[in-house]
Amino acid sequence: xxxxxxxxxxxxxxxxxxxxxxxxxxxxxxxxxxxxxxxxxxxxxxxxxxxxxxxxxxxxxxxxxxxxxxxxxxxxxxxxxxxxxxxxxxxxxxxxxxxxxxxxxxxxxxxxxxxxxxxxxxxxxxxxxxxxxxxxxxxxxxxxxxxxxxxxxxxxxxxxxxxxxxxxxxxxxxxxxxxxxxxxxxxxxxxxxxxxxxxxxxxxxxxxxxxxxxxxxxxxxxxxxxxxxxxxxxxxxxxxxxxxxxxxxxxxxxxxxxxxxxxxxxxxxxxxxxxxxxxxxxxxxxxxxxxxxxxxxxxxxxxxxxxxxxxxxxxxxxxxxxxxxxxxxxxxxxxxxxxxxxxxxxxxxxxxxxxxxxxxxxxxxxxxxxxxxxxxxxxxxxxxxxxxxxxxxxxxxxxxxxxxxxxxxxxxxxxxxxxxxxxxxxxxxxxxxxxxxxxxxxxxxxxxxxxxxxxxxxxxxxxxxxxxxxxxxxxxxxxxxxxxxxxxxxxxxxxxxxxxxxxxxxxxxxxxxxxxxxxxxxxxxxxxxxxxxxxxxxxxxxxxxxxxxxxxxxxxxxxxxxxxxxxxxxxxxxxxxxxxxxxxxxxxxxxxxxxxxxxxxxxxxxxxxxxxxxxxxxxxxxxxxxxxxxxxxxxxxxxxxxxxxxxxxxxxxxxxxxxxxxxxxxxxxxxxxxxxxxxxxxxxxxxxxxxxxxxxxxxxxxxxxxxxxxxxxxxxxxxxxxxxxxxxxxxxxxxxxxxxxxxxx
Amino acid sequence: xxxxxxxxxxxxxxxxxxxxxxxxxxxxxxxxxxxxxxxxxxxxxxxxxxxxxxxxxxxxxxxxxxxxxxxxxxxxxxxxxxxxxxxxxxxxxxxxxxxxxxxxxxxxxxxxxxxxxxxxxxxxxxxxxxxxxxxxxxxxxxxxxxxxxxxxxxxxxxxxxxxxxxxxxxxxxxxxxxxxxxxxxxxxxxxxxxxxxxxxxxxxxxxxxxxxxxxxxxxxxxxxxxxxxxxxxxxxxxxxxxx
Numbered sequence: 001x002x003x004x005x006x007x008x009x010x011x012x013x014x015x016x017x018x019x020x021x022x023x024x025x026x027x028x029x030x031x032x033x034x035x036x037x038x039x040x041x042x043x044x045x046x047x048x049x050x051x052x053x054x055x056x057x058x059x060x061x062x063x064x065x066x067x068x069x070x071x072x073x074x075x076x077x078x079x080x081x082x083x084x085x086x087x088x089x090x091x092x093x094x095x096x097x098x099x100x101x102x103x104x105x106x107x108x109x110x111x112x113x114x115x116x117x118x119x120x121x122x123x124x125x126x127x128x129x130x131x132x133x134x135x136x137x138x139x140x141x142x143x144x145x146x147x148x149x150x151x152x153x154x155x156x157x158x159x160x161x162x163x164x165x166x167x168x169x170x171x172x173x174x175x176x177x178x179x180x181x182x183x184x185x186x187x188x189x190x191x192x193x194x195x196x197x198x199x200x201x202x203x204x205x206x207x208x209x210x211x212x213x214x215x216x217x218x219x220x221x222x223x224x225x226x227x228x229x230x231x232x233x234x235x236x237x238x239x240x241x242x243x244x245x246x247x248x249x250x251x252x253x254x255x256x257x258x259x260x261x262x263x264x265x266x267x268x269x270x271x272x273x274x275x276x277x278x279x280x281x282x283x284x285x286x287x288x289x290x291x292x293x294x295x296x297x298x299x300x301x302x303x304x305x306x307x308x309x310x311x312x313x314x315x316x317x318x319x320x321x322x323x324x325x326x327x328x329x330x331x332x333x334x335x336x337x338x339x340x341x342x343x344x345x346x347x348x349x350x351x352x353x354x355x356x357x358x359x360x361x362x363x364x365x366x367x368x369x370x371x372x373x374x375x376x377x378x379x380x381x382x383x384x385x386x387x388x389x390x391x392x393x394x395x396x397x398x399x400x401x402x403x404x405x406x407x408x409x410x411x412x413x414x415x416x417x418x419x420x421x422x423x424x425x426x427x428x429x430x431x432x433x434x435x436x437x438x439x440x441x442x443x444x445x446x447x448x449x450x451x452x453x454x455x456x457x458x459x460x461x462x463x464x465x466x467x468x469x470x471x472x473x474x475x476x477x478x479x480x481x482x483x484x485x486x487x488x489x490x491x492x493x494x495x496x497x498x499x500x501x502x503x504x505x506x507x508x509x510x511x512x513x514x515x516x517x518x519x520x521x522x523x524x525x526x527x528x529x530x531x532x533x534x535x536x537x538x539x540x541x542x543x544x545x546x547x548x549x550x551x552x553x554x555x556x557x558x559x560x561x562x563x564x565x566x567x568x569x570x571x572x573x574x575x576x577x578x579x580x581x582x583x584x585x586x587x588x589x590x591x592x593x594x595x596x597x598x599x600x601x602x603x604x605x606x607x608x609x610x611x612x613x614x615x616x617x618x619x620x621x622x623x624x625x626x627x628x629x630x631x632x633x634x635x636x637x638x639x640x641x642x643x644x645x646x647x648x649x650x651x652x653x654x655x656x657x658x659x660x661x662x663x664x665x666x667x668x669x670x671x672x673x674x675x676x677x678x679x680x681x682x683x684x685x686x687x688x689x690x691x692x693x694x695x696x697x698x699x700x701x702x703x704x705x706x707x708x709x710x711x712x713x714x715x716x717x718x719x720x721x722x723x724x725x726x727x728x729x730x731x732x733x734x735x736x737x738x739x740x741x742x743x744x745x
Numbered sequence: 746x747x748x749x750x751x752x753x754x755x756x757x758x759x760x761x762x763x764x765x766x767x768x769x770x771x772x773x774x775x776x777x778x779x780x781x782x783x784x785x786x787x788x789x790x791x792x793x794x795x796x797x798x799x800x801x802x803x804x805x806x807x808x809x810x811x812x813x814x815x816x817x818x819x820x821x822x823x824x825x826x827x828x829x830x831x832x833x834x835x836x837x838x839x840x841x842x843x844x845x846x847x848x849x850x851x852x853x854x855x856x857x858x859x860x861x862x863x864x865x866x867x868x869x870x871x872x873x874x875x876x877x878x879x880x881x882x883x884x885x886x887x888x889x890x891x892x893x894x895x896x897x898x899x900x901x902x903x904x905x906x907x908x909x910x911x912x913x914x915x916x917x918x919x920x921x922x923x924x925x926x927x928x929x930x931x932x933x934x935x936x937x938x939x940x941x942x943x944x945x946x947x948x949x950x951x952x953x954x955x956x957x958x959x960x961x962x963x964x965x966x967x968x969x970x971x972x973x974x975x976x977x978x979x980x981x982x983x984x985x986x987x988x
Contacts, residue, residue, distance in 0.1 A: 420858050425948070558956055
């Protein structure tokens with residue numbers, strides 16, 4: 001047995017103190033296998049050692065919560081005995097090293113998290129961040145990631161219905177791939193990752209174990225240097241066909257009542273699944289490694305326990321049900337083996353041909369890892385970011401050109417090139433497809449539907465992590481509301497730099513507080529989530545990116561709302577207040593090359609009032625379209641409502657009151673809590689009355705119709721047409737830009 | 746009517762087909778596991794979309810060896826109605842029930858969106874409720890949908906009116922621009938010479954309800970059911986004429 005040297009400990013990313021803690025727990029020096037097992041379980045990725053003390057601040061309860069954080073995924077009650085199971089996870093590091101497989105296995109992992117709960121996956125969403133497409137490397141990363149998501153999700157038959165793609169050079173060497181999955185289950189038939197019932201058989205199902213992905217969790221807990229290429233062997237290779245068989249086999253075993261617990265072998269593979277299941281149940285597990293199906297010979301116990309080969313699940317079956325489990329797995333042609341049993345001593349005991357190679361208290365491994373309350377402090381550069389003298393920025397001269405520049409910037413441009421590569425209709429539930437504020441899926445057998453979205457403006461989070469996180473929650477909720485859905489639950493994926501740096505830790509702490517406050521105010525529980533630290537390459541951190549995935553419920557699927565104009569002659573009404581707010585806007589970035597200033601003001605009280613108002617209007621059938629004003633402000637929102645519909649494109653003539661505000665702020669400013677609706681003129685009075693009743697400012701700003709978008713700005717003295725563009729010009733710039741950028745030579 | 750939907754490992758539109766025929770069109774549906782060797786008692790067979798055997802090797806290339814396919818072949822040879830959608834179409838090509846082959850899309854990408862198709866032959870069991878030349882809006886979702894066949898085969902497809910659907914513009918014109926995948930002659934669906942086996946890349950089961958946007962796919966599925974009713978009536982008539 002190799003001696004555990006300081007060098008070996010360092011190679012396992014463990015500190016001297018952490019190693020001492022291991023020795024104290026075991027009462028002896030660990031074996032190499034044990035050292036490996038501790039190193040993955042106590043990695044940042046698996047143990048949340050830097051984040052846990054802060055995550056406690058998030059509100060996780062509510063009348064609809066069926067399962068909060070701590071399981072494979074969260075779940076909320078949607079009535080009728082059904083619950084919606086959902087979670088979001090990152091696969092950033094692997095996707096930078098190998099974009100296709102990194103993204104594909106990210107999809108595979110989140111799907112397993114959902115069906116391990118006994119839920120059939122019904123939808124996927126992804127939130128992606130890349131560097132700008134002017135470099136071949138960024139284009140390659142984007143093509144690879146999109147193809148990887150498509151390759152896995154399409155084959156699984158789970159529609160990819162939404163998400164977002166944002167471009168900023170800060171992500172050039174650390175792209176983000178966050179994947180969210182929704183599943184549907186009967187509320188009283190949820191499965192959990194527990195190893196209950198002493199003597200029950202522990203069963204391995206799925207792909208054979210190989211040497212791929214060893215130390216993936218540790219890799220994901222480290223930052224990158226020039227040697228990222230050399231880490232390629234730590235990225236796993238996905239096999240969606242195998243996963244589809246695994247999904248069907250697992251759901252069939254669950255339906256037949258054969259299982260007491262089940263968990264996916266994701267990060268840290270067999271080690272995490274076994275110790276976490278035992279720890280949750282307060283039991284132990286004994287494994288015989290020689291029974292583990294293997295892809296290659298001569299694998300050591302260390303390798304078998306740390307392998308992150310994909311498409312594998314660990315089950316605990318009811319005693320005596322082994323044969324039935326095996327028969328179902330054989331029907332689906334998936335590998336299966338009884339590899340151990342549940343014990344009563346709380347120990348994860350690993351044997352190799354009968355010889356003990358590891359013997360660790362399961363709870364210590366799974367839950368008693370180190371916890372750090374790391375120091376945090378705002379960075380000195382924070383003031384430089386927020387101090388912006390607007391006097392040196394000239395007001396917009398050519399608003400036509402400015403609007404076209406914004407529409408063709410890839411963050412705002414149509415994402416058609418991306419979502420057309422995803423099967424977004426399989427399962428025949430997609431009522432609102434990608435390209436509106438949120439995706440809507442009907443629930444078969446009911447009148448209901450669920451909506452889902454992912455949002456985060458990371459530039460706001462850079463400028464003010466607390467406000468940025470609050471805005472992410474508010475915007476996600478607003479997107480659901482614009483689709484006619486009441487927000488009912490949230491999952492987060494917190495992407496940050498190196499938590500050992502006080503400035504990064506400050507961003508994290510502030511963002512978590514922002515999430516907590518916004519969720520509290522809007523009464524949306526956080527039921528699952530994921531933290532991804534060490535998103536930095538060569539010392540350069542990404543912008544703090546606390547991604548918010550949110551789900552909502554519609555009582556009537558046929559009342560789902562979309563963002564595009566429907567009919568000539570309809571009124572266009574702007575709900576909410578426009579202020580002079582350009583800080584952190586897409587306009588400042590694209591037109592003035594500045595990512596500076598203070599993010600827009602957000603009153604959660606005003607936001608709630610707006611949500612109540614818009615939901616009422618949609619439920620009562622008063623509006624024809626509803627669209628959130630976000631990146632690019634009112635002008636971009638208007639253009640999107642003109643252009644994004646599946647049928648005929650419809651123009652608009654709009655007059656905005658300017659008052660004393662800058663022109664660019666009125667057109668392109670990103671004031672929060674605003675929604676653009678269109679409605680039949682007959683409903684105008686009712687809408688304005690409803691807005692007044694909810695204390696939401698409302699103004700009729702124009703009319704739908706024609707084949708141009710015409711916007712004029714009015715103040716006391718003048719009334720100038722500042723934007724006058726044909727729909728065909730607007731459409732060409734908005735719809736085709738991304739494809740052109742991706743395919744440039 | 747009792748429709749059989751074959752479930753191959755990797756099929757993923759099987760449940761969608763079950764739902765549309767059972768819950769929307771009110772028919773009986775039997776799910777047929779690919780390892781079964783008999784299709785007795787079924788009035789029609791649907792090979793659904795998906796990624797049978799992960800599309801490994803070549804789309805449909807492994808599924809055609811599934812035990813059930815021998816029974817499907819026999820069923821088709823006896824005049825039974827067989828509908829292959831997307832991956833089901835690819836399997837029918839590989840099994841030799843339809844002529845030609847499928848190539849990767851011209852764009853090399855998977856493509857999922859609504860397209861327009863024109864009904865070139867409204868006299869098949871799958872189009873009997875359509876008007877000739879009717880334009881249907883219907884979604885596609887595939888990476889390998891570029892139909893190819895040698896010139897002799899294409900000529901005979903044309904001569905026998907076996908080209909049932911072609912990709913077209915919303916006004917019905919069959920143009921290069923309307924072709925989403927590089928398919929020869931804009932072919933979206935073909936039938937066999939006898940007309941009882943149809944393969945089509947677009948997914949009619951995805952657009953059979955107004956809630957999902959439009960319901961142009963319904964006319965194809967309803968045609969199939971209507972044809973089965975006629976088939977049964979004809980059989981009964983023939984039986985009653987027997988001495």
